[in-house]
Amino acid sequence: MSYWVLSAVELGFLPPKSCSLDNLEPVLKYLDKRIPYLDPYIKKNLELFRLPKKTFPDAKFAISLALPYYYKPLQNEGFSLYCQGKDYHKVINTLLQEYLLKLQKHYLGYSFQAFCDTGPILDRAVALASGLGYLGKNTSIIHPQAGSFVFLATVVTDLPLENGNFIGFCAQCNACKSACPTEAIMDSFLIDTNRCLSALTQKKGFLSFDLCQKISGHIFGCDICQTVCPHNANIPSSSIITPFYLLRNPDLNRLVAMDSEYRRLLLQSAASWRGVNIIRRNALISLAFSDLPLDADMIEKMAKSDPSHLIRTYAAFCLEKRVGKDLWNIALKDAPAEALAFYKSIKNAR
Numbered sequence: 001m002s003y004w005v006l007s008a009v010e011l012g013f014l015p016p017k018s019c020s021l022d023n024l025e026p027v028l029k030y031l032d033k034r035i036p037y038l039d040p041y042i043k044k045n046l047e048l049f050r051l052p053k054k055t056f057p058d059a060k061f062a063i064s065l066a067l068p069y070y071y072k073p074l075q076n077e078g079f080s081l082y083c084q085g086k087d088y089h090k091v092i093n094t095l096l097q098e099y100l101l102k103l104q105k106h107y108l109g110y111s112f113q114a115f116c117d118t119g120p121i122l123d124r125a126v127a128l129a130s131g132l133g134y135l136g137k138n139t140s141i142i143h144p145q146a147g148s149f150v151f152l153a154t155v156v157t158d159l160p161l162e163n164g165n166f167i168g169f170c171a172q173c174n175a176c177k178s179a180c181p182t183e184a185i186m187d188s189f190l191i192d193t194n195r196c197l198s199a200l201t202q203k204k205g206f207l208s209f210d211l212c213q214k215i216s217g218h219i220f221g222c223d224i225c226q227t228v229c230p231h232n233a234n235i236p237s238s239s240i241i242t243p244f245y246l247l248r249n250p251d252l253n254r255l256v257a258m259d260s261e262y263r264r265l266l267l268q269s270a271a272s273w274r275g276v277n278i279i280r281r282n283a284l285i286s287l288a289f290s291d292l293p294l295d296a297d298m299i300e301k302m303a304k305s306d307p308s309h310l311i312r313t314y315a316a317f318c319l320e321k322r323v324g325k326d327l328w329n330i331a332l333k334d335a336p337a338e339a340l341a342f343y344k345s346i347k348n349a350r
């Protein structure tokens with residue numbers, strides 16, 4: 001086994017694969033067909049992502065790494081599995097730093113740069129071009145043994161490596177397409193990110209009544225299209241990101257209140273990068289549409305006096321929907337136009 005494979009496996013990654021940057025360009029051509037559905041951050045930096053050889057002029061190869069995070073039994077109503085434990089960016093970046101040190105020591109004179117999620121390179125494109133996994137209809141990379149519950153990372157280097165190849169598509173059973181609650185999975189291995197619940201739960205600001213109905217039950221992220229995928233049946237459990245019990249079984253009233261224990265756990269997870277008020281908003285929406293026990297006194301106080309307009313608005317919504325109490329006049333005092341638009345969207349929905 002080559003040293004770059006062995007040292008990755010020793011750190012807990014699945015055996016990595018590699019490809020030349022030339023191999024990556026045909027895969028990246030698919031970006032052009034996806035422009036209307038791209039995440040705004042990707043769209044803004046399209047040129048950077050599309051031309052890896054321009055971004056990395058001295059590099060020749062990319063290594064694709066996968067870290068399995070499936071945890072049995074799977075419980076992912078509320079928080080999706082990836083954000084129930086420690087933030088994967090922190091976990092992977094620590095491992096990547098160790099990996100880079102090993103590579104630099106072993107392959108003297110070569111350079112290595114590592115990325116996970118936030119670099120100028122698409123981790124899924126590298127995984128596909130190097131043959132690390134299949135392409136799923138839900139756009140996930142599916143590792144033949146570990147399924148799609150794997151985080152991906154990429155190392156770019158001038159070290160000559162093997163040139164892997166695309167290994168093909170998933171079983172194409174369409175279970176993900178049928179299960180997706182917002183019909184976000186389209187044909188030709190493409191998702192409409194504007195509809196995807198994972199994106200909607202992470203969206204800042206005021207969500208319309210219609211969107212609230214859709215995200216209800218999801219606090220952060222969505223795993224539905226992975227949960228139903230046959231490639232994920234019987235995959236091994238991993239302890240890389242051991243979930244926190246409280247995030248596996250979230251108590252929505254405590255989340256809305258954001259008590260110190262929840263705040264402490266969330267600040268360690270990948271769910272708080274948009275700020276804790278997004279999580280409180282989503283918990284209020286889920287409470288509004290559920291018949292779970294409700295701490296109405298606490299929600300009333302929030303609707304009247306929470307410092308955030310966002311929280312006051314969704315607390316008033318929750319209270320009216322669950323117990324019929326109308327606090328809109330107080331909650332919407334000096335509120336921004338978006339809060340009033342949300343209020344109108346509720347009234348129009350009646």
Ligand code: B12
Nearest residue numbers: 028030031039080117122123124140141151152198221222
């Ligand atoms: C923006 C983003 C999102 C957005 C948009 C995702 C999307 N599907 O477009 C939102 C917020 C919706 C999202 C959600 C999720 N994400 Co996300 N996300 C990203 C991010 C930062 C960029 C991805 C992106 O926009 N790429 C642009 C699209 C067009 O390209 P791509 O899907 O990467 O596809 C390339 C290849 O698939 C290929 N290709 C595309 N179509 C075709 C067709 C054919 C025929 C062929 C041959 C090739 C091909 O070319 C593309 C490039 O051109 C990546 C990290 C990164 N930097 O890469 C993580 C990443 C993709 N996300 C990840 C995860 C875990 C998730 C969630 C599961 C989290 C959750 N539980 O909620 C969901 C899954 C939703 C879904 N069904 O995809 C993982 C995926 C792991 C995996 N096994 O695939 C990544 C890689 C993060 C990581 N470092 O691990 N995500």
Ligand code: SF4
Nearest residue numbers: 180196197222224225
């Ligand atoms: S993550 Fe959820 S909403 Fe997004 S495509 Fe998959 S099932 Fe649909």
Ligand code: SF4
Nearest residue numbers: 136170173174176229
């Ligand atoms: S559920 Fe079926 S169609 Fe969807 S990714 Fe898995 S195998 Fe492919």
